[in-house]
Amino acid sequence: MQPIVDPFPLSPWIPGPFSLIAYAFAVAVITAILLFVSSWLGEKKPNPEKLRPYESGVIPTGTARLRFPVPFYLVAIFFLIFDVEGAFIFAWAVSAESLGWTGFLEITFFIFVLIVGLFYVWKKGGLDWRPQRTRK
């Protein structure tokens, strides 16, 4: 990676931060128009039947804010751990060439530890999604 040497980084001729901001603004305008159109056009005749949550024709019972199973929470935690470690790997990858053998051996050890961690989670049943019943 070479250092940024823009004389005038906000110039519209350079595909840099300025054009990204302009693009983001255009996207925001488009989504705002779509949101506005969807609430502006169209009929508005609400009635209790229409506003009831859809459950295949059955009248819903109880709250819809169900407690969700623990494995989903575990997945979120594993994601956090592995994503942060992925960020470390990316930081090495971008300069892999210049870091040479030293960097390579270090990242190999790092990835080895990562794989050991993954297998630990695996063996502990953190990635099990099947029902835990034992078959007779």
Add this chain to the structure above:
Amino acid sequence: MIDGILGFAVLLVKIAVVLGILLLLAAYLVWMERKLLGRFQVRLGPNRAGIFGLLQPIADALKMVTKEDIVPDQADRLLFLLAPAVVTATALLMFAVVPFGPDLTLMGKIVPMVVSDINVGLLFVFAMSSLGVYGVALGGWASNSKYSLLGGIRGAAQMISYELALGLSLVPVVMLSGSFSLVEIVRAQARIPFVLIQPVSFIIFIIAAMAESKRIPFDLPEAENELGAGYSTEYSGMRFGMFFIGEYVHIQVLGALVAVFFLSGWRGPVLPGPVWLLIKMLAVAMVMIWIRATLPRFRYDQLMEIGWKVLIPVSLINIVATGALMMLF
């Protein structure tokens, strides 16, 4: 000053063209998918509105816009109304860093054929892709419907699981090109496209990309016969349409990313750059539609097993193998 205004005008035209093509193509991708699925299932597909049903997307858009925008009882109103915008906006933003041609020269000025060549382009793509999860999870949660909630949770868990594989499969690409900038990555493939050097990464990326865009065989978040329409069950009118636009723009962006990372981007003989990128994007989309017509849906445990127990270890080993080969030669 004049120079700045002129540059701004050129930039605006570029942005308008990019967004226009993305949105138009999203509509016609739906048409293409319905037409192809029809043929795969020995049906005709849409053929009433216009010749070959070519006006179908326009008819659909008009219908969606004029439908009632229902917000269900006890829904979290603000989140419910804004969630579809998150999906659409993040999908559109991802395309900002995709280069679509060689530099043009206009009145002695260089006009690069990319909206924004930031030097962390690849990380920007991942950031936007992660933010897209919010649209799905919040939309499902805010609806106050059991189907929606289940769809939203499934979608969030699936998308973050496959994002790891998606990210790790691109590490070898970054190693080979030595840059996060998508323009640099395309430049690095001037001699040979990375798909020939990195076939394993390519396959992992395609699988993870299909799971990211929540399509059959990975469409658990909107499994029709279990969850109604999953996280978008309670949505109607153009808000439902925005989820749809987001999904199809996402497919195009993923197609463009497959092209940029593995199929040497806009490079190709005879035809101009943007046309080649379009051809490659549509080819990837076509493969996705073909797979949709061919495969049944996975079970949830199979989905998680493929993501965590196959794709992630394989991509980690692939990184080490690529690194070793790079050091040796």
